[in-house]
Each structure stands twice: as C-alpha cells, then as structure tokens.
Amino acid sequence: MFSQIALATARQLRAGTTLVVRTAAAASTSLTTRSAAPSFLRRSGLVFQQRGYALTRSKKTAAESHDTAATATKTNKTRSTAAKSKKSAAKGATSAAAKTKTPRAKKEAAPKKPKKSKAAKTKAPLTEEQKLKLKIRLYKQRALFKEDPKTHRATxxxxxxxxxxxxxxKEGDALEERRTYFAKLAPQWKELSAAEKDRYHAKADKAHQDGLAARAAWVLTKTPMEIETANYARHALKRLGVTPIVHLIPDDRGPKRQRTAFVFFCMSRQKDGAFVGKSAAEVSKALAKEWKSMDDAAKQPYIDNAEVDRERYHSERAATTAAYAAA
Structure with missing residues (x-):
C-alpha cells in the first residue's frame, strides 16, 4: 500500500501538483469530492486532494489583486500629489496677488448737496418772553451776586x-413747624440781661465789619469797569422787577457816575429849602410832578449841566480803562 501511495505521489509531482493527505473526517470539507479519489485510497481512509491548479489560480488571483491594489495606491498617491501641487500653486498665486495688489478703481464721488442759504439756516425769531429771559440771565451773570461777600447788618x-x-x-420738621421755634426762643431772649444782649449785639457788629472787609478785599480783585457793569446790571434787574432792592457794590477807584438833568434839578431845588420837613417819598413825588410840568426852555440849563458831566465821565472812564489795561 505504501508503494501505491508513493507511486501516486510521484505521478502528482510529475503533473506539477501538490498532494495533501487528510483524514476521512476532513475530506468532507475539501474542494474535491470522494468520488474523485481512487477506490483503494477511499478504502484505506485517506483522501488525496489535488491543489495544483487551485493553488496556481489562487496565486495568480492574489498577484492580480496585489497589482490592482498597488496600481490603486499609486493612482491615489498621484492624485494626492497633484492636488497638493495645485493647492501650493494656488497659495503661491494668492500670495503673489496679495504682494502685488492692483489698485482698486476709485468710487465715483457722490454729488455734493446744495448748500443751504443763510435764510434757511436762520432759526425762528425769539418771542418777547424768551428775549426777556435771556436778558435777565445776562444781567444776573454781570451782577456778580454769587461772588459778592454778604455784608448785611445782623442784629x-x-x-x-x-x-x-x-x-x-428737630430733624424732619416741616417749614411751618420750624417757624414756631422763634416763639419758643423769644422768652429766652427776653430773660437775658442787658450785658448779655450787648454781647450778642457786639457779635453782630463784628460779623458785619468782617463782611465789609471781605468785600473790600474782593473788590480789589475786579477792575473798576467790572464793578461798574455789575452795579448797572443790578439797577436793570430792579427796573425789571427781579430784585426788590438794589445793593450796589461800593468802589472809589472808578469815575463818579454821570448825573442826569433831573438830578441837577433836584439838587438845585433841595438847596432852596422848599421841601424841608417832608419825607423822601413826598419830596420825590413833588419834584417829579414839577419837572414834568416845566417847558423845554426851563429844562435847558439842567440839560446843559448834564451834557458837561457826561463828557467828564467818559474822559475819566477812558483814562481809568487805559491805566488798568497797561497794568
């Protein structure tokens, strides 16, 4: 039997195939059937499988698949290399374009808007009430109320x-309740002795004198023209009804104010002694009534005196202004 196996093996080798010996149990999964094997081999329980053709074909298929995979890999590599080269070329072109920017075309200038005429720019005219408010605000700024130290005499x-x-x-009390405090303090003031009251009066006088000294020092920080303008503004606020009383700023550095024709008339009438024993209100009313009843010929001497005094005032004011401008 061994000789038969060797003979069959030799034949297979000469035919260019390989012979695989398997058991009968594994023969069921082989590629060749039992009927394809010789009878004496089937009886012995051995199965010979001829794999020469199948192995050759499988090698050829594996080689072909390997070549196909290699070709696909080369193709993919070639494609990726080409894509990379394209990207690098695009980047180079972009950088070159960025380095050498072409000047953009200038946009066409928008048409200029027509200029508004001066008549269109002018605002609506102010009303009389608005004009009065602006005038009052200007006078308050020139009057120097906030800067002027207080010099009112206290008791x-x-x-x-x-x-x-x-x-x-007490904290939180209303204004009406605070007014009642004066009634509470009045009995205490009455119970004070004369010496204690004199002490409080002396304090009030000292406070007034300190205020006058502070004002005198403050006046020196202003020019005579500024003080004159402030006094004029205070008179104007009195005429407009803004302030009930005129508190003028005393200043002896500037020229004396010019006097009107009516002032010269009042000065001459007071020298005559026609209004002795009468109050200032009665005297002023009587003089005003008499001045209105006079004709132009009777007023002319007083008008001439006022004109001379006006020239005097302007000459002295010009000299004072030039002196402070030079300083």
Whole structure:
C-alpha cells in the first residue's frame, strides 16, 4: 500500500501538483469530492486532494489583486500629489496677488448737496418772553451776586437765634413747624440781661465789619469797569422787577457816575429849602410832578449841566480803562 501511495505521489509531482493527505473526517470539507479519489485510497481512509491548479489560480488571483491594489495606491498617491501641487500653486498665486495688489478703481464721488442759504439756516425769531429771559440771565451773570461777600447788618437777636436754634429744632420738621421755634426762643431772649444782649449785639457788629472787609478785599480783585457793569446790571434787574432792592457794590477807584438833568434839578431845588420837613417819598413825588410840568426852555440849563458831566465821565472812564489795561 505504501508503494501505491508513493507511486501516486510521484505521478502528482510529475503533473506539477501538490498532494495533501487528510483524514476521512476532513475530506468532507475539501474542494474535491470522494468520488474523485481512487477506490483503494477511499478504502484505506485517506483522501488525496489535488491543489495544483487551485493553488496556481489562487496565486495568480492574489498577484492580480496585489497589482490592482498597488496600481490603486499609486493612482491615489498621484492624485494626492497633484492636488497638493495645485493647492501650493494656488497659495503661491494668492500670495503673489496679495504682494502685488492692483489698485482698486476709485468710487465715483457722490454729488455734493446744495448748500443751504443763510435764510434757511436762520432759526425762528425769539418771542418777547424768551428775549426777556435771556436778558435777565445776562444781567444776573454781570451782577456778580454769587461772588459778592454778604455784608448785611445782623442784629443781636439774629445771632442769638443762630446759636440756639439747634437746641429746639428737630430733624424732619416741616417749614411751618420750624417757624414756631422763634416763639419758643423769644422768652429766652427776653430773660437775658442787658450785658448779655450787648454781647450778642457786639457779635453782630463784628460779623458785619468782617463782611465789609471781605468785600473790600474782593473788590480789589475786579477792575473798576467790572464793578461798574455789575452795579448797572443790578439797577436793570430792579427796573425789571427781579430784585426788590438794589445793593450796589461800593468802589472809589472808578469815575463818579454821570448825573442826569433831573438830578441837577433836584439838587438845585433841595438847596432852596422848599421841601424841608417832608419825607423822601413826598419830596420825590413833588419834584417829579414839577419837572414834568416845566417847558423845554426851563429844562435847558439842567440839560446843559448834564451834557458837561457826561463828557467828564467818559474822559475819566477812558483814562481809568487805559491805566488798568497797561497794568
């Protein structure tokens, strides 16, 4: 039997195939059937499988698949290389374009809007009320109310109230309730002795003198023209009804104010002594009535005196202005 196997093996080798010996149990999964094997081999329980052709074909298929894969890989590499080269070429072109920018075409200038005429720019005219408000605001700025130190004369009673108001006042009280505090302090003021009241009066006088000194020092920081303008603005506010009383700023550095023809008439009538024993209100009313009843010929001497005084004022004011401008 061994000789038969060797003979069959030799034949297979000469035919160019390989012979695989398997058991009968594994023969069921082989590529060749039992009927294809010789009978004496089937009886012996051995199965010979001829794999020469199948192995050759499988090698050829594997080689072909390997060549196909290699070709596909080369193609992919070639494509990726070409894509990379295209990208690099595009980047180079972009950088070159960025380095050498072509000047953009200038946009056409928009048509200029027609200029508005001066008549169109002018605002609506102010009303009389608006003009009055602007005038009052200007006069208040020139009057120097905020800068002027207070020099009003106070009394001993006012100083006493200022010092003792904190003893009776309460936080959160209304204005009507605070007014009742003066009634509470009045009995205490009456109970003070004359010496204590004199002490409060002396404090009030000292406060007034300190205020006058502070104002005198403040006046020196202004020019005579500024003080004159402030006094004129205070007179104007009195005429407009903004302030009830005119508190002028005293200043002896500038020229004396010019006097009108009516002032010269009042000065001459007071020298005659026609209004002795009468109040200032009665005298002013009588003089105003008499001045209105006079004709132009009677007023002419006083008008001439006013014209001379006006020239004097302007000459002195020009000299003062030039002196302070040079300083």
């Amino acid at each position: 001993g009673w006012a100083v006493f109230v200022r010092e003792h108001i904190k003893d009776v006042i």
